[in-house]
Amino acid sequence: MDYFAQQLINGIVLGSIYGLIAIGYTMVYGIVGMINFAHGDIFMIGGFIALITFLILVSIGLTAVPVILLIVLLVSMAITALYGWTVERIAYRPLRHSFRLAPMLSAIGMSFVLINYSQITQGARVKPVPPIITGGYSLFNSDGFVVRLSNVQIVVVIATIVLLAIFTWLVSRTRLGRDMRACEQDQTMAALLGVDVDRTISMTFLIGAALAAVAGMMYLLYYGLVDFFMGFVAGIKAFTAAVLGGIGSLPGAMLGGLLIGLIETMWSAYFSVEYKDVAAFSILIVVLIFLPTGLLGRPEVEKV
């Protein structure tokens, strides 16, 4: 039971990270109707930016942890958002009216570019950082097994909840959110009614990348390392989360993220660590076969 409780905590933390990435996939799919294959690598770039900012801040003698975290968060969100915007501008916008598979192939190309770019600029080796947020609480203790809730885990979950609240407000209450929802339903009609479709799509990519940057930073805090290839597997898992929750649905992405995080953690805890990725990928296949609209998604009507 205690072991289960511990895994539950770990799963929720991991799920929060996946959920943040999954929102980027689901938003883009909802509006543009394409799988942003490079999104996982945007997450990786976010991790790197957070790492470098953190290093600089520490080396100039800043010691207040909350200040460091806030600056790292803002810098990595800002720069990574610009990466998301640039990727859309270069690789997706010219293809908006191209044939069906073109954006997907272009996204694969962009993914390779980003992976190789960070490999060349920052080296292929894993970059470890010392734990930034230390300490934690022992929740309860029985039979010598201590269930721990570390401060990092609290920070990750709280940051996720706060960001989700801001994001939900953004989508449901602001002008931008309304434009986004309008573009999702009908781009042509939205354009006729005075919505700047190009700008709205750009903003979608900006926001998605910013959330991925937060996920990257959380990953860095939680695992204490980044490497250039981490975006690939994390990206597929987050995409699985988006599909599981119902692609196009924002609460669904978060729910899917949590579920994938929990399933992965439980699988590692009770079955085998080696096959945890296999489990996640199998879920993707199974969900798409038996539940193609996901848990909270709307059925897609096939049009001629």
Place this chain on the structure above:
Amino acid sequence: MTTPTPELTQASRASGVAFIFKKALISAFVALVLFSLMIGIRTEAGPTGELIYWTRFDDLATMVAIVFGGSIVVELLRQWWGPIATVAIVPPSVQTAFGVARRAIPPLLLICTVLVPVIFYDQRYVIDTGIQVLTYVMLGWGLNVVVGLAGLLDLGYVAFYAVGAYSYALLSTNFGLTFWICLPLAGILAALWGVLLGFPVLRLRGDYLAIVTLAFGEIIRLVIINWQSLTGGPNGVSGIPRPSFFGIPLTPGDDGLAAKLGIEFSPTQRIVFLFYLILALALLTNWVTIRLRRLPIGRAWEALREDEVACRALGINTTTTKLTAFATGAMFGGFAGAFFATRQGFISPESFTFQESALVLAIVVLGGMGSQLGVALAALTLIGGFELFRGFDQYRMLVFGMAMVLLMIWRPRGLIGHRAPTVFLKHSQAISSELAREGRG
């Protein structure tokens, strides 16, 4: 359209310069922000394990300057090229010229390929590269059945390549079966896996299908890595037997082929044999594909690619159509895998990563999705290009990725071939890629 007056052109040019300059400045600024941390700062784990960093502002400045200059050049090129109207329908004279060239190129290319081992007999490197290119030609032709003909985007093709390679490796090392028995077995096993994958994904289309096939490819690779008792895990399988000339080994011994033919043995003979083997396998793939295209099943594949809903309305069984496409493509992948295993003598999961799938897919896309000649030329270009720039290995995937993006922007229907339905109503008409992109092709 009337031609603009000179004054107007002058004015627009003046504003054009300002516009170009402004655009370049914005690009440079964006580049500065993007690269500031990633290029300006270099991090590395120091000797004591903790992270250290140093600055590279000179590199940063160079990159920003390149982006600034590049932006101006691109914008100038765009203005220079921009207004020229593209020729939508290829004129008949050009069509016939193309037709002649199209008929003449394949035999010429084939003759050149056959002669490669004869001309370059002493240069093992050339023959090795040739084998490499031909392997990818074969993989490209195999994937072409799935992607080019049936229009199903398969991002996990390397899984079937892996199944073929491991089938041969394990059957031969564990049970002592020879290459010529294992080759069909590898193909059949891969085809079975193709059907196995095909069944669940039948209902999916487009992007979803792509992601599921990608997941499938990764699952196969992860299982190979983790099922250590069977596959040897990350260490791979070594000591895979070399192929024999239909039972006669290519060894220096008395029972070797060289001794039987009464010629002196040389290790190159095996390489040359491998070259002709893969050439034969690739040609088999090509021949089968071309024949299949003329059968009802091939027609059904192409119809499926053009419009699945219409296909169903016309009474084509999309289930069997998709499954046969997957199985056929997978079978050729399996053949290629068995060849890869016997050529290398050693295989490990590292050879079957997603990058490999993407490379084969890029060959098919570059070749124009559905054109056999295009795929062959694309494989030659890509693999040959990789060999030429071997020294810049580090930048390989960067250039490859950029090329893929640019290709999709400029020539989404492929550089070389074109996608022509083999059945047409009254007369065949070559349509330029501009129209094909708009969905009229």
